[in-house]
Amino acid sequence: MSTQVPEQVEDESSAESVSPGKQKRDAKKRERAERLQEQREAEAAEKARTADDTYHLKVFRYDPEVEGKQEPRFDDFYVPYKQGMTVLDALMWARDHYDSSLTFRHSCRQAICGSDALFVNGSQRLGCKTQLSDLSEPVRVEPLPHADVVKDLVVDMEHFYDQMEAVEPYFQTNSLPDEDEEQRQTRENREKVKMSTRCIWCSACMSSCNIAAGDNEYLGPAAINKAYRFAMDEREGEEMKQRRLEILEQEHGVWRCQTQFSCTEVCPKDIPLTEHIQELKREAIKNNLKFW
Amino acid sequence: MYEHDVIVVGAGGAGLRAAIAAHEEGADVAIVSKLHPVRSHTGAAEGGINAALREGDSWEDHAYDTMKGSDYLGDAPAVETLCKDSPKETIQLEHWGMAFSRDDDGRVSQRPFGGLSFPRTTYAGAETGHQLLHTMYEQLVKRGIKVYDEWHVTRLAVSDEDDPEDRTCHGIVAYDVQTGKIEGFRARNGVILATGGLGQVYDHTTNAVANTGDGVAMAYRAGAPIEDMEFIQFHPTTLPSTGVLITEGVRGEGGILYNKHGERFMFEYGYANNLGELASRDVVSRAELTEVNEGRGIEDEYVHLDMRHLGEERIVDRLENIIHLSEDFEGVNPLEAPMPVKPGQHYAMGGVETDENGETCITGLYAAGECACASVHGGNRLGGNALPELIVFGKRAGHHAAGKDMKTAEITTGKVGDYEPADVESPVQLGEAGLGGDAVADGGERTDGGATADLSGDEVVQRALDDERETIEHLLEKEDGIQHAEIRERVQKSMTQHVNVFREEEALKDALRDIREARELYQDVYVADKSRTFNTDLLQTLETRNILDIAEAITVGALARNEFRGAHWRKEYQERRDEEWLKHTMLSWNDGEPELWYKPVILEGENKTYEPKIRSY
Numbered sequence: 034m035s036t037q038v039p040e041q042v043e044d045e046s047s048a049e050s051v052s053p054g055k056q057k058r059d060a061k062k063r064e065r066a067e068r069l070q071e072q073r074e075a076e077a078a079e080k081a082r083t084a085d086d087t088y089h090l091k092v093f094r095y096d097p098e099v100e101g102k103q104e105p106r107f108d109d110f111y112v113p114y115k116q117g118m119t120v121l122d123a124l125m126w127a128r129d130h131y132d133s134s135l136t137f138r139h140s141c142r143q144a145i146c147g148s149d150a151l152f153v154n155g156s157q158r159l160g161c162k163t164q165l166s167d168l169s170e171p172v173r174v175e176p177l178p179h180a181d182v183v184k185d186l187v188v189d190m191e192h193f194y195d196q197m198e199a200v201e202p203y204f205q206t207n208s209l210p211d212e213d214e215e216q217r218q219t220r221e222n223r224e225k226v227k228m229s230t231r232c233i234w235c236s237a238c239m240s241s242c243n244i245a246a247g248d249n250e251y252l253g254p255a256a257i258n259k260a261y262r263f264a265m266d267e268r269e270g271e272e273m274k275q276r277r278l279e280i281l282e283q284e285h286g287v288w289r290c291q292t293q294f295s296c297t298e299v300c301p302k303d304i305p306l307t308e309h310i311q312e313l314k315r316e317a318i319k320n321n322l323k324f325w
Numbered sequence: 326m327y328e329h330d331v332i333v334v335g336a337g338g339a340g341l342r343a344a345i346a347a348h349e350e351g352a353d354v355a356i357v358s359k360l361h362p363v364r365s366h367t368g369a370a371e372g373g374i375n376a377a378l379r380e381g382d383s384w385e386d387h388a389y390d391t392m393k394g395s396d397y398l399g400d401a402p403a404v405e406t407l408c409k410d411s412p413k414e415t416i417q418l419e420h421w422g423m424a425f426s427r428d429d430d431g432r433v434s435q436r437p438f439g440g441l442s443f444p445r446t447t448y449a450g451a452e453t454g455h456q457l458l459h460t461m462y463e464q465l466v467k468r469g470i471k472v473y474d475e476w477h478v479t480r481l482a483v484s485d486e487d488d489p490e491d492r493t494c495h496g497i498v499a500y501d502v503q504t505g506k507i508e509g510f511r512a513r514n515g516v517i518l519a520t521g522g523l524g525q526v527y528d529h530t531t532n533a534v535a536n537t538g539d540g541v542a543m544a545y546r547a548g549a550p551i552e553d554m555e556f557i558q559f560h561p562t563t564l565p566s567t568g569v570l571i572t573e574g575v576r577g578e579g580g581i582l583y584n585k586h587g588e589r590f591m592f593e594y595g596y597a598n599n600l601g602e603l604a605s606r607d608v609v610s611r612a613e614l615t616e617v618n619e620g621r622g623i624e625d626e627y628v629h630l631d632m633r634h635l636g637e638e639r640i641v642d643r644l645e646n647i648i649h650l651s652e653d654f655e656g657v658n659p660l661e662a663p664m665p666v667k668p669g670q671h672y673a674m675g676g677v678e679t680d681e682n683g684e685t686c687i688t689g690l691y692a693a694g695e696c697a698c699a700s701v702h703g704g705n706r707l708g709g710n711a712l713p714e715l716i717v718f719g720k721r722a723g724h725h726a727a728g729k730d731m732k733t734a735e736i737t738t739g740k741v742g743d744y745e746p747a748d749v750e751s752p753v754q755l756g757e758a759g760l761g762g763d764a765v766a767d768g769g770e771r772t773d774g775g776a777t778a779d780l781s782g783d784e785v786v787q788r789a790l791d792d793e794r795e796t797i798e799h800l801l802e803k804e805d806g807i808q809h810a811e812i813r814e815r816v817q818k819s820m821t822q823h824v825n826v827f828r829e830e831e832a833l834k835d836a837l838r839d840i841r842e843a844r845e846l847y848q849d850v851y852v853a854d855k856s857r858t859f860n861t862d863l864l865q866t867l868e869t870r871n872i873l874d875i876a877e878a879i880t881v882g883a884l885a886r887n888e889f890r891g892a893h894w895r896k897e898y899q900e901r902r903d904e905e906w907l908k909h910t911m912l913s914w915n916d917g918e919p920e921l922w923y924k925p926v927i928l929e930g931e932n933k934t935y936e937p938k939i940r941s942y
Contacts, residue, residue, distance in 0.1 A: 066807035066849040073811055099856050117566045117656065129810040133862040134854030138364075140533040143569045143654065145455055146364040162653050183503065184859040190361070203463035204422025213412065215419040217431030223424060230424045230456060234363045268422065 077130035086114040089171040090123055092135065096184050099134075105182075107173075108132070114165060120174060121149055121160035124186075137186040144301055147233030150240070151186055152177055157237035157299040177240040193236040196253050200260040200280055206269050222267045229262035229309060231302040238296035238306055250285040254296035254306040257287060261309040264316070275320065282317045290314075326786060329355040329471075331726045332497060332512040333519055334478045334540060337365035338454070338715030339694025339722075340519030341461040343683075344470050346723025347517075354470060354727070357499050357510060359477040359535060359864070362462045366521055366533040367715065370454025371572035371646070372438060373446035374716075375709040376415040377408065379435065382443040384408040388930065391710060394440045394605055395674075395703025396891035396901065397937040398553065398909070401930035402735040403699035406681045406721075411713040414720065415447055423460040425449045426643070436643075437577045438709045440605040440942065446709040451572045451646045457712060473510075475502040477864050478539065479797075481516065481547045482509065482789035483687060484780070489548030489913070490739040494690035495782035498793040502864060505857025507797055509790035511783060515689040515726035518544055519719060520696045523673050525868070526876045527825075528817035530670040531563050531570040540696040542871035544677040545878065549685040550739065550911045550922075552698040553675035554875070555882030558706055558892050559826050561609035563669030564655045565627045571647055571666060573708040576602040578643055580632040582613070583663065584621040590628070600942035607705050607826075607892040608942060610668035614826050617667075629663035668826055672711065674702040674892065675882070678738050678911065682731055683722025686739025693722040699736065700909065703926070704891020736927065745908065745923040749885045752834045753841040755877060757917035759848050800866060806851035809866040812843050816876050824880050829896035833884040840877045847873060877919070882910040885921055903937050 090110045096102035110127040112118075121139055128135040138148040142161045149160040152175040154168055165172065180188035210216060238254040239245050245253045252260075263269055264277040281287050287310050296306040331347040333340045336358035347354040356362070377387045387408040392399050419425060419433060426434040426448055438446040449456040465472070482496040496511040520540030524532020545551045561582075562571040576582075582602050584590045591597050596612035597604030604612075613628050622628060632640060632647075637660055640648065651659045677692035679685050679699050685692060694715045701714055725731055780788065816839065823836035847870065854862035888902040889895050908923040928935045 066846055067805060069811060069846070070807050096856050096858055098858055117654070129814075133808055133810065133852075134856065134860075136854075136859050136861050140360060140364050140535045141366060141369050142534065142567060143369060143650065145368045145452075146360070146366070146533065148360075148364050184856070187859050194361075198466055203467040204460070206422075209420050212420075213416060215416055215425075215433050218427050219431055220427045220429065223427045226424060227450070230459070231452070232459075233368075233455075234361075263422070266422065266424075 073130070080113050087111045088114050088118075088123060088165050090127065091171045091173045092124070092127070092186070093175040094185055095182050109171070118165050119161055120151065120153055120158070120163045120165060120168075120172065123165060123172075124160060124174065136184050145233060147235035150177055150235035150237040150301075151175065152240070157241050159235060159237070159301045162301055177236065179240050179246045180236070190236060192249070193234070193239055193253070193255070196239070196256040197234065197259060199252060200256050201277070202256075202259045204263060204266070204269065205273050207272065208270070216268045218268055226262050226265050228304050229258050229265070231304055232258055233302060235301060237299045237301060241295040241299045243293060243295070244289050244291060248285060248289060251289045252286055254310065257281060257313065258304060258306050258309050261313055264313065278313070278317050278320055281313055287313045287317065326509045326511055326783070327355070328511040328513065329353050330512070330514045331517065331723070332357060332510055333517045333723075334358070334497060335365070335519035335521060335696075336360065336362035336472060336474070337367035337519060337521050337694065338457055338461065338712065339719035340517070341458070341465055342716050342719030343517045343519055343693055343723035343726070345461065345464055345468065346720040347727040348468050348470055350724055350727035350729045352514060352727035354723075355473060356470065357473045357476045357478055357497065359475060359502065361474040362465065362472060363459060365458060366536055368455045368458040369531070369533065369570070370457070370712055371451045371570065372574045372577075373436065373448035373453045373709045374411070374415050374457070374712040375438070375441065375445050375707070376411040376447050376713060377443070377445055378412050378415065378433070378447065379445070382445050384412070386442055387411070387445060389935070390441050391701065391707060392935045393938070393940055394705055394707040395700075396705055396940050397903070397907065397928065397935065398556070398700065398703030398890060398926055400700050400736055400927040401935060402927060403681045403701045405930050407701050407710070407713060407717050410717040414713065414716040418457060418460055418716065421460050421464050423449065424456050436574065437603065438707070439573055439576065439600070439603045439609070440707045441709070446577070448574065451574050451644045453712065473499065476500065477502055477867065478543070479793055479867055480789055481543050481690065482786040483547040483690070484785050489550070490686045490741065492548055493688040493782075494547070496786040498786070498789050500797065500864070500867070502859055502861070505860060507790065507794050509786040511786050512689065514728060515691055517683065517691040517693060517722045517726055518677060518696055519692070519694045522695045523875050524670050526817065526820050526872050526879065527670040528814075528821045529563070529568050531560055531568050532670065537868035537871050538673070538696070538875040539868065539871050540692060541676050542874045544685065544690065544692060545874060545912070545914050547687065547690070548914060549687050549690060550678045550913045551676065551878055552678040552909050552911055553700060553703070553882065554673070554878040554912060555886055555910060556674035556702075556704050556892050557670060557879060558606055558672040558674060559610040559668040560671035561606055561613055561668050562630055562666040563671070564651070565665050565667050567654045568669045569650055569654045570669070570671065571630060571650065571664060572644070573606070575630060575632050575644060575647060578632070578639065579635055580630055582609070583629045583631060584616045585623045586621060588621070590616050590621070597942045604942035605705055605940070606671075606708065610826050611894060613666075613668055623665065627665040627667040630666045631663035632659060633661070633663070672706055674698070674700070674704065674706050680734035680736035680738050681721070682725045682734045683718050684725060684734065684738065691722040691726055693718040704893060740913070740922065743925055744911070747885065747921045747923055749881050749921050751837055751881065751884070753837055755837075755881065755919045756914070758841070758844040797863065800850070800852045800863060801855055803851035806849040807846050808853060809850055809869040812846050812850065813865075813869045813872060816840060816843050816872055820876050820879070824883055827894055827896065828883050830884065833880055836880045837877070837884070840873060840880065844873055878912050881912060881919065881921065886910055907937070
């Protein structure tokens, strides 16, 4: 990840042609905008002060190129509480009312895009799915451990993506019906792979895994689960399953897992990750494949 | 400068399908997206994919349902293309391994959905969009297609001939969120916009935070007309506190809506005597709000959606994630209590005007998916028709942009032939604040007064890049002013208050006044975060500009359309007025001074003409 500052671009705009009238209007506009901004900040502080209930957040801050943020620190935010408020809601409120530079990934707000896995009070959780009322104060919000921090709560996801893509994460089969006919799959088999297809690539599991922390080449729970999703899908066929097991029983594959269940505990989609890994180990033995 | 044959902007269902299609045709294709592909909001789609796959069903029936659902504002060539191509494209997804729900015989499951005459909504639990998105991303990885993820596209590089129909799109300018770099991307063949929804124009929406209508706004400012923007679908079942969507599948499976007296109001108050809860979305949304307005809502805000009678086994089998959504985001266990629901902004039927091959009137500029308007959905989209639109039109745009020989489109784009000039009575000036009509094609001020028509493609991209760098540097260098969050919040509140399910003239005019004021405030916007690293403050400030242009377009269309059609309800005009309004509302940016015009709807299909009928369910 590069954090290099790009070269400044020369500002070529000139103010020569601006009429006095326009200057006056601009000044007025600016004044009004400043007034609005001050008003807004004062209102936010007042709201936080008078709310029946405020939540105290301690949020990790870091920016490699901003003075005062190059050394990581924690900032305190006091956010007025509303019934149903989540960690993500609180972060957004703090950003929109106190400090617009507070940075975190988020998009869908409903636990499907997988953008906002965070380290909240010492465990990996999705910010959007974590009710403030379930947490003790102050609520400590940190970026996911075992990943490089880009800025504030944003971590570099490249390593996670690389591992996901290392397991041939796409459907492969040697025989397909005609283009207007679907492959058959039993309800039982669909049920078997169902949980594994729920993964939203949030990387909470990878972040929680001690083995992944110590072995950078370990595929990690999410990637192995992705492989499980295909290996167990009867539509791929037996030949493809063998090939997938070969990928998984390599040195940094399933045998690295020490069944600590941390991934299963933090998975926001309740995927039984450890069980899936164990099942793949059993399959590998059954097939009498070499292992490390 | 980066260079590819085809550049796809956005990586949801339409963008991924377009990229795969272009790749199939041998093009060097790349995706540029402000989110990593798996973060796209296609993943939130729950219900399913309408496709006439089974005996007893036909594409003709699907087309009839779609046209009726559109309230006769869909264009027949686009509607029929959707319905004919959908079965094959749905099976294609299955061949790519998508985990559809299955029947006992092992075939993909289908279920009933609102407004459909046959249970043709093909689904994967209540997470069809998630399965579709991940399946297509897998295919992208398989093909090794290049993705520039977390790059926010800020403008199109389009030449600036007087008539948009003469212009050419040569590429894009994008901002790398991670590093702060601003770069030009040259597209040798074409640019495909697949930027999705615009729900952030409203403050209660099922849409993601990223759905700020970027593609629609960029194409609009580059000169491509935008079509039927006033048609916004409000989904009748969203959770009140967050806007999280509860799929129509709940009603498809037999879920029932009750008011506070426990009355099944869809029937008891005659909103839809035949289909009840499965009437089209606009009908159900208005019914719910009418219940609330007449004092029969719960806590004066919402109604109840009850599915307990379906039994735990069936709910867990077919709608499992609804249990999680309701518990996590509303604190209600739907196996034990009815879920509170109310209408929320859900989908934009309008968008960038395209033909059935995804082409806009600007050469080399395409749009597909929710940001486009072909028009498939007309005045109202049927549930289960958004996902097939992504795969059908994403693919067609990808193929066309890659140079595949395709049948000439029947739909025309741009101001050609049979168009009708129009006017709207706005209480305020519309369009760009602070510009006197001297904007270049893509929105900035003319820097040297010269046209870019004679420049090479590379030079057009370079020019757009230079302008954009200047704009962004200005935002970052400016030390004080107003921050975008204040402006965005004002617009969102005004839109939800004034341009919602129920619309009336004075309220619409109030919204235009609010938007004008917000535009003027935006003249003085600044970005407090000066960092080049992952500057979301800057990103959101750029998005807010798009929100302004789109909010205005929606409101202008709503004010102009003096009738009640599909999702567009007007207090003063309580009827669909076919003699006058079988036409699309078109808005052209016109270098910063928006111009309204109309073009006729096409009701002549391949084998039949769709005669407008009363849309009752």
